[in-house]
């Protein structure tokens with residue numbers, strides 16, 4: 280299986296696999312689509328293509344990422360860990376020995392070289408070019424997601440900027456509240472790369488391009504928390520096994536994916552700001568109004584019959600859960616590069632990703648769990664994690680019953696709970712101060728005497744001999 284090459288190929292694949300429903304009835308992007316989608320997402324239902332959204336001639340696609348199966352289909356893999364394995368293969372490269380290994384090594388290096396985006400001169404995303412008075416966002420079926428939202432929000436964009444100093448591209452998924460037909464807010468949170476690009480601009484103004492309606496891997500890559508100096512389109516190219524094709528924008532000095540359905544071009548300035556929100560957010564609460572910069576649009580380009588994709592976040596689980604789970608799996612090898620004692624980790628969906636990390640480690644010395652907590656609090660976007668639970672290597676971090684059992688059984692709160700402080704997620708409403716507050720570490724590993732514990736008891740397990748005997752005789756007991 281290869282990942283779909285554009286949104287249309289993706290829709291065809293979803294439909295062939297019984298993973299898409301077309302809705303022909305006229306449905307309102309104002310709240311009605313949210314309620315329908317929320318019911319379908321929470322019951323594990325299909326992607327939805329609203330062919331007749333009220334007030335627009337553009338179909339609206341939603342819930343494309345809403346299940347593990349569809350997420351795997353997007354990446355062309357059987358399970359998300361297969362994506363991680365591909366990345367691990369390259370990260371763990373050793374100097375090759377012998378001819379066979381050298382050839383294999385060269386193939387791996389080529390897969391990296393081929394990941395670099397390449398530029399094309401003609402692109403379907405520019406079949407229609409709208410400038411001047413023709414620019415009108417109201418032609419798109421942009422959703423107002425929740426009753427407390429003051430306006431429609433573009434929720435699934437890939438926002439493209441360049442670092443004014445290094446010239447390195449950044450791609451991020453940041454919601455955009457519609458202000459009028461030619462402007463939106465740009466919700467660049469404080470820890471994000473797009474905001475850093477704006478802050479680095481000498482004249483306080485940067486060009487911005489927004490690509491909407493991409494192949495699913497490229498769309499995913501916009502949500503991936505890569506270090507600032509790495510272009511998310513390179514990751515997309517690597518994961519797709521094919522370079523992302525880019526085309527120059529019409530009115531700004533940036534490039535956008537040639538296969539996009541819709542592109543918005545324009546500028547953002549530091550001194551052109553306003554109150555964004557409130558917005559029914561992925562925390563499950565409304566994020567209160569806050570000052571964010573305004574995106575002024577200089578051109579809209581699109582495919583002739585452009586399809587508009589959207590996503591609704593809200594109380595977990597929502598569709599974005601699987602984008603988050605993809606990141607959890609894909610980034611495990613990279614995390615292990617710096618913290619190799621980590622066996623596995625899990626970011627519970629109900630914890631909205633930044634609230635809780637469960638991590639299993641190969642414990643080798645006293646205080647090892649605390650070392651790993653601090654490593655997580657120092658690692659990329661994981662640094663914003665509010666709580667970290669550490670368990671031993673043999674505990675399945677994805678089995679929350681088992682993790683809860685270990686936390687309850689193995690923790691002396693006075694000895695094994697660490698309360699500290701540090702940076703927190705922009706959207707977290709619980710800390711006294713925005714951005715900064717308490718952090719909780721729970722050491723649920725087995726403790727030794729050097730950590731102040733009494734001799735640790737042995738865990739109960741049946742002997743292999745009796746287990747085999749019972750398996751052999753099972754039919755004889757006539758239980759089932």
Ligand SMILES: Cc1cc2nc3c(=O)[nH]c(=O)nc-3n(C[C@H](O)[C@H](O)[C@H](O)COP(=O)(O)O)c2cc1C
Nearest residue numbers: 450451452453454466467468471472473502503504
């Ligand atoms: C559906 C969805 C919506 C998101 N909305 C925002 C947003 O409005 N603002 C923001 O800063 N991050 C948002 N994020 C998270 C960013 O996309 C993510 O942190 C990404 O790594 C940002 O790119 P960057 O690391 O290049 O800044 C959203 C993620 C998803 C999946």
Ligand SMILES: [Mn+2]
Nearest residue numbers: 449472505507
């Ligand atoms: Mn980035």
